[in-house]
Amino acid sequence: MTDVHASTASGGPVVRPKSGPKSGVVRKVSLWNIANILTMVRLLLVPGFVFLMIADGGHDPAWRSLAWAAFSTAMITDLFDGELARRYNLVTDFGKIADPIADKAIMGAALICLSALGDLPWWVTGVILFREIGITLMRFWVIRHGVIPASRGGKMKTLAQGVAVGMYILVLTGPLATLRWWVMAAAVVLTVGTGLDYVRQAVALRRAGLAAEHAHEQ
DSSP, X not given: OOSOOSOOOSSSOEEOOOOOOOOSOOOOOOSSSHHHHHHHHHHHHHHHHHHHHHGGGGTOHHHHHHHHHHXXXXXXXXXHHHHHHHHTTOOOHHHHHHHHHHHHHHHXXXXXXXXXXXXXXXXXXXXXXXXXXXXXXXXXXXXXXXXXXOOHHHHHXXXXXXXXXXXXXXXXXXXXXXXXXXXXXXXXXXXXXXXXXXXXXXXXXXXXXXXXXXXXXX
16 A cells, blocks of 8 residues: 555655646546556455455465455556556546555455454554554645655555565465564554654645745735
8 A cells, every 4th residue: 555646756745836827738538547447456356355355264275365366466456557647647536536445445354354353463453554544534634735755664564564464364374474473563663654754744744835825825
């Protein structure tokens, strides 16, 4: 789950300038483009993933392997849809809303299933979901002022979460079962740390945006 899907340069919050007069021809982007289709595929994978996770009591290695395949497919589409949207100018209002929802849906479904099956402590699920939902709400809080670029820490968080949850979905034993605990611990640390940094940047961005609005009014 990436922290931001807008195309921006890294380095700190970017205040959104006031819109000026329209110039040139505005290209209308079709809703049915490859980026949006990948996002919709990811949304459709969620119920299928949940079914595979709980099939036959939820602990059958074969069903869990299929669930891992569905989860991995969703994570891969997450890597490509945002990049395709930015590279080929396929950004739509639907994509802006559906993309983060799809991210949260597949990760939330995986965490809740794992905790419900007793494979992952509920507090881990709670910490990650609280962070992800909270940051999503904060993004809407500041979006009229600008965007916060995805940081290296945010990308590492997303990777760590995906790898850790993927390892928990599989029925692992021995050293791999121990390794996944450490990967999940790293994911939780990155989740909390990047979340706090996002809050700091969001507050700074909102202050800068309000100051810019005040200066513009004068």
